[in-house]
Amino acid sequence: xxxxxxxxxxxxxxxxxxxxxxxxxxxxxxxxxxxxxxxxxxxxxxxxxxxxxxxxxxxxxxxxxxxxxxxxxxxxxxxxxxxxxxxxxxxxxxxxxxxxxxxxxxxxxxxxxxxxxxxxxxxxxxxxxxxxxxxxxxxxxxxxxxxxxxxxxxxxxxxxxxxxxxxxxxxxxxxxxxxxxxxxxxxxxxxxxxxxxxxxxxxxxxxxxxxxxxxxxxxxxxxxxxxxxxxxxxxxxxxxxxxxxxxxxxxxxxxxxxxxxxxxxxxxxxxxxxxxxxxxxxxxxxxxxxxxxxxxxxxxxxxxxxxxxxxxxxxxxxxxxxxxxxxxxxxxxxxxxxxxxxxxxxxxxxxxxxxxxxxxxxxxxxxxxxxxxxxxxxxxxxxxxxxxxxxxxxxxxxxxxxxxxxxxxxxxxxxxxxxxxxxxxxxxxxxxxxxxxxxxxxxxxxxxxxxxxxxxxxxxxxxxxxx
Amino acid sequence: xxxxxxxxxxxxxxxxxxxxxxxxxxxxxxxxxxxxxxxxxxxxxxxxxxxxxxxxxxxxxxxxxxxxxxxxxxxxxxxxxxxxxxxxxxxxxxxxxxxxxxxxxxxxxxxxxxxxxxxxxxxxxxxxxxxxxxxxxxxxxxxxxxxxxxxxxxxxxxxxxxxxxxxxxxxxxxxxxxxxxxxxxxxxxxxxxxxxxxxxxxxxxxxxxxxxxxxxxxxxxxxxxxxxxxxxxxxxxxxxxxxxxxxxxxxxxxxxxxxxxxxx
Ligand code: HEM
Numbered sequence: 001x002x003x004x005x006x007x008x009x010x011x012x013x014x015x016x017x018x019x020x021x022x023x024x025x026x027x028x029x030x031x032x033x034x035x036x037x038x039x040x041x042x043x044x045x046x047x048x049x050x051x052x053x054x055x056x057x058x059x060x061x062x063x064x065x066x067x068x069x070x071x072x073x074x075x076x077x078x079x080x081x082x083x084x085x086x087x088x089x090x091x092x093x094x095x096x097x098x099x100x101x102x103x104x105x106x107x108x109x110x111x112x113x114x115x116x117x118x119x120x121x122x123x124x125x126x127x128x129x130x131x132x133x134x135x136x137x138x139x140x141x142x143x144x145x146x147x148x149x150x151x152x153x154x155x156x157x158x159x160x161x162x163x164x165x166x167x168x169x170x171x172x173x174x175x176x177x178x179x180x181x182x183x184x185x186x187x188x189x190x191x192x193x194x195x196x197x198x199x200x201x202x203x204x205x206x207x208x209x210x211x212x213x214x215x216x217x218x219x220x221x222x223x224x225x226x227x228x229x230x231x232x233x234x235x236x237x238x239x240x241x242x243x244x245x246x247x248x249x250x251x252x253x254x255x256x257x258x259x260x261x262x263x264x265x266x267x268x269x270x271x272x273x274x275x276x277x278x279x280x281x282x283x284x285x286x287x288x289x290x291x292x293x294x295x296x297x298x299x300x301x302x303x304x305x306x307x308x309x310x311x312x313x314x315x316x317x318x319x320x321x322x323x324x325x326x327x328x329x330x331x332x333x334x335x336x337x338x339x340x341x342x343x344x345x346x347x348x349x350x351x352x353x354x355x356x357x358x359x360x361x362x363x364x365x366x367x368x369x370x371x372x373x374x375x376x377x378x379x380x381x382x383x384x385x386x387x388x389x390x391x392x393x394x395x396x397x398x399x400x401x402x403x404x405x406x407x408x409x410x411x412x413x414x415x416x417x418x419x420x421x422x423x424x425x426x427x428x429x430x431x432x433x434x435x436x437x438x439x440x441x442x443x444x445x446x447x448x449x450x451x452x453x454x455x456x457x458x459x460x461x462x463x464x465x466x467x
Numbered sequence: 468x469x470x471x472x473x474x475x476x477x478x479x480x481x482x483x484x485x486x487x488x489x490x491x492x493x494x495x496x497x498x499x500x501x502x503x504x505x506x507x508x509x510x511x512x513x514x515x516x517x518x519x520x521x522x523x524x525x526x527x528x529x530x531x532x533x534x535x536x537x538x539x540x541x542x543x544x545x546x547x548x549x550x551x552x553x554x555x556x557x558x559x560x561x562x563x564x565x566x567x568x569x570x571x572x573x574x575x576x577x578x579x580x581x582x583x584x585x586x587x588x589x590x591x592x593x594x595x596x597x598x599x600x601x602x603x604x605x606x607x608x609x610x611x612x613x614x615x616x617x618x619x620x621x622x623x624x625x626x627x628x629x630x631x632x633x634x635x636x637x638x639x640x641x642x643x644x645x646x647x648x649x650x651x652x653x654x655x656x657x658x659x660x661x662x663x664x665x666x667x668x669x670x671x672x673x674x675x676x677x678x679x680x681x682x683x684x685x686x687x688x689x690x691x692x693x694x695x696x697x698x699x700x701x702x703x704x705x706x707x708x709x710x711x712x713x714x715x716x717x718x719x720x721x722x723x724x725x726x727x728x729x730x731x
Contacts, residue, residue: 267611
C-alpha cells in the first residue's frame, strides 16, 4: 500500500522520522474491513472505549482515595459527598465495570457464534481470553477498595480459595494477605495491583489489535475476504458505524449511572467492613456469578477451584476443540442450537451463583425459597408432618411433583449447568466437528449467492491453508 | 442482516438484561416491606425540602438519642432549605469536645456549622450498654445499605418506612425475650429497638399533622437524602446527558446512513 502524502508540513516532517501517522493511516483509516459486518462487531470498539473510561475515572478517583482500612470507606464517601462531581466519577467507575463486562461478554459470545477463534485467529482469541482474565482480577481488586462488608468478605472468600492448592496453598494466601487475615497490607497490595493491571490490559489490547490486523476481522459469513470488492476502508465506514453504536451504548450506560447507580451492586457494601460480623449471604458481583456457581456445584474445595479455573482455561483450547472447517454458526444447523443453549446455560448459572445453594427454585411460582420454607410447603401440600416432609425432600433434587410444590435445589441446578458448560466444549463441539453437515457456504462476501455444487470443504480450504 | 436475526439479537439482549435485573433485584424477602410513593423516584424525581426538614426534626427529636449520623455535618442542612443562621443555631445546641488548647487541656465548646452531627454515645460499648446489648447502627447510609436500591425505586426508604410502622403484638406462639419487640418488617421479626415513633410524638414546626405514617415517611425521606444527597443533581445531570446523547446518536445515525448509502 502506498504511503500517504500528508499536506501538513509538520506532520510530514515528523512522519518522515517517526512514521506514526503513516502507521495510523494504514491501521485506522484505510485498513480494509469486511463490508458485511453486523452490529455484533461493534462491541470490540466499545470495550476499548470502556477501558479508557475506566482508566480515566479510576485515575481521578485514585487522587482522592485512601488505601487504609481506617480511612478507605470514608474516603469513598468523601468522594461521593465533598469532591466536586465525585459522585459522578464514582458511579461512572462503579457501573462502568458492569458495562465493561456486559460489552466483553457480548464480544466473547459473538466470537463463539461466528467462529472467530478458528484459524488463523487462534492467538488473537487467546489474547482476548487473557484480557478477560486480567479484567476479572482487576474488578475483583477494585471491589475490595471501598472496604465495605462485601469488599471484605468477598476478599476473604476469594483469597481463601488459593489455600486449596496443595502444599504451597497456605503460603500463597499469606503472601496475598501480607499477614494472617485480610487486613491493611491486603488492602494496600490490592490497591497497587488494581492501579497497575488496567495498564497491563491496555498493553494486551494493543497486542490483541496487532494480531487482529494480521488477517483482519472475521465476518458474519465466516469466510475470508477475497479482494477489494469484499472490503471497505475502516474510515469513514466503520468509524461512523461505531460512533452510532457508541451513542446507543452510552445511553444505556447513562441510565444506570443516573437513575439506578446502585442497582447492580450489593447494598451491604454500604456498611463498613466488619471482620466480626459475616453477612448472611456472601455474593460476588453479577459478572462472576456463573463461575461462582461452578465453584459451588462441586462439593470438594480443590476440585471446585479446579473446575472454576478450567471453565476459563478451556477457552484457550477452543480452537482445537472445535475442528469444524466452517466458522460461522449461520451455516451450522446443529451447532446453532447448542450455542443458544450455552447462552441460556450461562444465564442459569449466573442465577445459581446468586442464591444460597440449599435454597429451592420454584419455577411455577417464580420464587426462590429457603430449605425450611420449601419443606414446610411440601408438608402443607401433602398434609404430612414436618419431619416426614424433611425425609421426603431429603437431599434429593428437591423435585416434588405433588401439586403446588415443584422445586429444584439451586446447587443441583448449578450442577446441571456446570455439566452442560463443560460438555459443550469437551463433547459437543468435537463431535459436531465430525458429525455435523454444515449448510453450503457462499463463495465470497460480495457474491453471497451459493456456489453451485461447491463443497463446503472447498469453500473454506483457503482458511485452512493459512493455519 | 435479516429481520429474524435482529429479533433474535434483541431477544437475547432483553433476556440477558432481565436475568441481570432478576439477579440484582433479589426477590428473596424474609420480611414484609410495602412500597410507598416518593417524590424522589422516577426520571425527574427530586427531594421535597419541606418533607426533609420535617424528617430532620424527627431524627433530631427522636432517633438522635440512640443513632449517630457521622457522615453528615450541620452545614449540609443548608442544602435542604435551612438558612445559615438556623444551621448555626442548630449546631450551637450541642457541646462538642475540642482542643487541646494552649495549656494542653481539652475543652468543650458550642458546635459549629462545620462539625459533624454529634454522636449520642462515646463508643460502641456505651451504645450497647444503654440498649440492652444491641447496637443502634449509624444512620448516614442506612437507606442504601438495607433492602437493595432497586430500579429507579428506593427500597431503602420503603424499608425504613415499613420498619417504623411495622411494630405489632407478637403472634400467640411467639414469646419475646426481655427487651425485644415484634416488628413484621424486620428480618426474623424480633428487634431490640423499642417503637421509636408514636402518633403526635413530635410537633412539626411547619404545622403538619404528625401522624405515625407521616413521621415514618418524613424520616425515611430524610435518611434517603442523608445517604444520597446528590440525587437531585444526579437526575438533573442525567436528563442533560441523555438529551445530548440522543442528539449525538441521531446525528451519528444520519451520518452513518449517508456514508453507507453507496455500499451494496
Ligand atoms: C480494567 C479497568 C478497571 C476495572 C474493571 C475496575 C473496576 C473497579 C471496581 C469494580 C471498583 C469498585 C467500585 C465500588 O464498588 O465502589 C473499583 C474501584 C476503584 N478503582 Fe477501578 N477499575 C478499573 C480501572 C481502574 C484504574 C485504571 C484505576 C486508577 C488508576 C482505578 C482506581 C480505582 C479506585 C481508586 C477505586 C476505589 C473507589 C471506589 O470504590 O469507587 N480503577 N474499580
